Amino acid sequence: MSTRAALIEAAAALLAQSPAGDVSTRAVCEAAGVQQPVLYRLFGDKDGLLAATVDHVWDQYLGMKRAAAKSEDPLRDIRAGWDSHTAFALAHPHAYTLMVSPGLRAVPEAAAEAMRILREDLDRLAAQGRLRVAPETAARMIMSANTGVSLSLITRPGLYPDTSLSTLVRDAIHAAILAGPATPADPAGDARAAAVTTLLASVGDLTPEPFTAAESALFGEWLTRIPAADPAERPSPAEDLKDRTTS
Structure with a gap:
């Protein structure tokens, strides 16, 4: 050694x-x-040693995630990833706390790798038309919530004595990012948002690349505006055509 x-x-x-x-x-x-x-x-310095130590401890966790075979259902993999994240935090509370500590000047590399692995699964979910938000946004929502509940269980066991809280928060976050079915209030459901995230996830896989870098950026900007637009505030096709012909 x-x-x-x-x-x-x-x-x-x-x-x-x-x-x-x-x-x-x-x-x-x-x-x-x-x-x-x-x-x-x-x-x-000491921070450099601690950052290397955290990466060493977390490599055990990330090694399992690297070696794990991807299932056909990315949501199942994302759920399992959340649960293993919480379990690892509870098993290694000091290393976990250091991992996310803002006081550690040397940032452990494990944080970026954990986010990358999560993002890969979310990209697969978006490609299936099952996300209502962009994969990058979904990754930040999941990771921040998973980190928050893990830290709460570790640092405040008196206030958070039941580890099943992690499952409740997990399911709430997943419900917030997943495309839902149509309802009377929203006949289209999340179809528009899901279509946008699916297109954004798929554009990079098109071969040969049909757009220039500038065109891809503009296309992406248009797509990201679609879910935020209120259909009630958009003009009808007839009104839109009238506006165009009279302007």
């Missing part, structure tokens, strides 16, 4: 055992059997 790996392993073990969720560089160096100058040479 390299000196760098030994320091990370020692830091991970001490972090898991720490009542307060903190470790000292002196303790890490003593556990790894190296001098402190070596630690600073390899990681720069």
Whole structure:
């Protein structure tokens, strides 16, 4: 084992055992059997060591997600991803708290990879016409809610004693991003929004690329405006034609 790996392993073990969720560089160096100058040479400072340690711990979780076979139903994969995220946070509370801590100057790489994996599943869901919001927006909604409920369960167990809260929040967030059926108040349901997200998810897969970069940007802007438009405020085709001919 390299000196760098030994320091990370020692830091991970001490972090898991720490009542307060903190470790000292002196303790890490003593556990790894190296001098402190070596630690600073390899990681720069304590934040660099902690960021590397968080990535090491989270790599166990992300490794399982990388290896997991994708099902035919991306929503099932997204639901499973939420549940495994919460379970991992509860099993590694100190590493998880550090992962999302704004006080850690060196940002762990695991956060970006977790978001990328989620976004891939949401892109598949959008391509099936099942999203009412853009995949990027849906990813931010899911990740922020999943992080929030996980932190609440970890840091405030007295206020949040029931871990089933995670399932309730998960289902509420998923209901907010999924295209729903038609209702009397909205005969079209979320069909318009779902069509937009499906087109946006599919444009990049067209080969050969039918649009220039400028055309793609303009097309994307038009599409994103469609769901926000109120049909009641749009002119009828006859009114629109009259306006065009008299202008």
